[in-house]
Amino acid sequence: MSSIIHLITNPQAIVSAFGLVGVTIIVFLETGAFFGFFFPGDSLLFTAGLLASQGYLPISWLLVCVFLAAISGDTVGYAFGKRIGPAIFTKEDSLLFNRAYVSKAQNFYEKYGTKTIIIARFVPIVRTFAPIVAGIGAMKYRTFLVFNVIGAAMWTCLVIGLGYGFGNLIPDPDRFLLPAILVIVAISAAPAIYEILKKREPVR
Numbered sequence: 001m002s003s004i005i006h007l008i009t010n011p012q013a014i015v016s017a018f019g020l021v022g023v024t025i026i027v028f029l030e031t032g033a034f035f036g037f038f039f040p041g042d043s044l045l046f047t048a049g050l051l052a053s054q055g056y057l058p059i060s061w062l063l064v065c066v067f068l069a070a071i072s073g074d075t076v077g078y079a080f081g082k083r084i085g086p087a088i089f090t091k092e093d094s095l096l097f098n099r100a101y102v103s104k105a106q107n108f109y110e111k112y113g114t115k116t117i118i119i120a121r122f123v124p125i126v127r128t129f130a131p132i133v134a135g136i137g138a139m140k141y142r143t144f145l146v147f148n149v150i151g152a153a154m155w156t157c158l159v160i161g162l163g164y165g166f167g168n169l170i171p172d173p174d175r176f177l178l179p180a181i182l183v184i185v186a187i188s189a190a191p192a193i194y195e196i197l198k199k200r201e202p203v204r
Contacts, residue, residue: 081135
């Protein structure tokens, strides 16, 4: 079991084992299934972009497939939220579900409104639950679709582009892959860490 978890949470292992198909499926599951929050999103796209620069993946197909998977994943999440509605807030916590994650996405939605669908693309966990909350909140699908497409395009091009550019600019980039992934993970986690620190009560 531990080896399976290691495989599906290790971006380099996913790309090496499953290639473009694996990347596409993981992106869809991370954005389209409520249990997909533990999949690597930003780090996976960065790694895929870097490996594409070395010829392991076709960059054009990578961009197209990830873009479509991101859009369709969010669409499924929206439909799930619209169908299930507020009942998801009373669902018991389990290994694959935590109500706190939904509440976190709802807080983002209340703070940023429809722009949450774009901003959430760059925030782990919130990225998974934001479209569900949009469906629960009965956001008009036409509005959701516009922000969904914009967010998917920005996320896909920026993160894959960073990996692709890194691979082209740095000689022998494989040596720096792990540190680069750690930096991407840290940047991705920064908004969540900021929110946690902001809510902490000051020590008296």
